[in-house]
Amino acid sequence: MDKELLKDKDGLTEAEFLQRYDVSMYERPSVTVDMLIFTVTNEEKENYRKLPEKSLKLLLVKRGVHPYIGQWALPGGFVTNDESVDEAALRELKSETNIDEVYMEQLYTWGDVRRDPRTRVVSCSYMALVDSKSLEVKAGDDADEARWFNVRYSVVEEKKTMLEKDFVFEKTVKITLSNDKDILEGVIRVIEKYAGKAVKVAREVLVSDGIAFDHAEMIQYAVERLRNKVEYTDIAFNLMPELFTLSELQQVYEVTLGKELLSAAFRRKIANMVEETNQFTKDAGHRPAKLFRFNPNWRYV
Known part of the structure; x- marks a missing residue:
């Protein structure tokens, strides 16, 4: 049934009801x-x-x-x-x-x-x-x-x-x-x-x-x-730059959760969530570390 023809107990269509509606009837926060x-x-x-x-x-x-x-x-x-x-x-x-x-x-x-x-x-x-x-x-x-x-x-x-x-x-x-x-x-x-x-x-x-x-x-x-x-x-990856090391990712998980994580267990957990790249860090004083990026298709792996 066409709603424009439906009437309420006062005999009003929806258009007529809205035209007469008093917005001051209720206080509005x-x-x-x-x-x-x-x-x-x-x-x-x-x-x-x-x-x-x-x-x-x-x-x-x-x-x-x-x-x-x-x-x-x-x-x-x-x-x-x-x-x-x-x-x-x-x-x-x-x-x-x-x-x-x-x-x-x-x-x-x-x-x-x-x-x-x-x-x-x-x-x-x-x-x-x-x-x-x-x-x-x-x-x-x-x-x-x-x-x-x-x-x-x-x-x-x-x-x-x-x-x-x-x-x-x-x-x-x-x-x-x-x-x-x-x-x-x-x-x-x-x-x-x-x-x-x-x-x-x-x-x-x-x-x-x-x-x-x-x-x-x-x-x-x-x-x-x-x-x-x-x-x-995978919400934690929204706190990461495009490229990151696994150690950096673990640190973000730890500081967010407020607890330390075992590296081996953590890396198993996020294994499908990341993809390796051919790039490495270039920080002075540190051994180069492989850089990774987020894998948006990890749920289907």
Whole structure:
């Protein structure tokens, strides 16, 4: 049946209903996007013979306006009426890093009623993984500066409570963000309630030192998602340049997962994900090492 002929209980067609619809009937919250932009960079070499250590970094911007003026926040902004949420996220990514052809995924929607002191704001958080060599970071209009922070993630306490039939699992996570000028800290309690097949997860910020809004929660969630996906997908290659050594790749996996890996087991795991090239490194003081590239067809090998 033609929907243009269908009428509702008031005898209106869809076109008539839309023409009379009052948009002021419901309060409309503002919608924002917040970007968790991760990269991996080399730390300073102690001497020319030692391979540089790698560090997982997150991009933050220092707020130049109220609220939370002077504190550090995830880059982001409000979604306009003429763009989708994904388009807003891409716009913010481009404005902060000057790049757009990168891995990006939507993580979670944050809707606590009091998460923003200005008004009712719902935020969609996105994670982007970028190769540090392609970045040109700059601060947006409402920020004083944009800087990379080293990410340290540690579980400081875990507790499991058995109920009559179900159980509750709690963990307390400490996030430390640092660079040569600033040290920020967030402590988040994650509560997972298991009832049969259903799981309810709640988060509570216990400490948010220098981190604006509820962004400490967002960072904890993003690091956890990143670690989980690195374990079973090829997502880590989005942090790599086109050519890399297997040792460099292993370092990126280790710094992302927060643990050391056995070289033999690691190389078996990624064997199908990489392709050999005929090129070698040319670093002074090191033996030449074979360079590899990502194999996009590894799933079919």
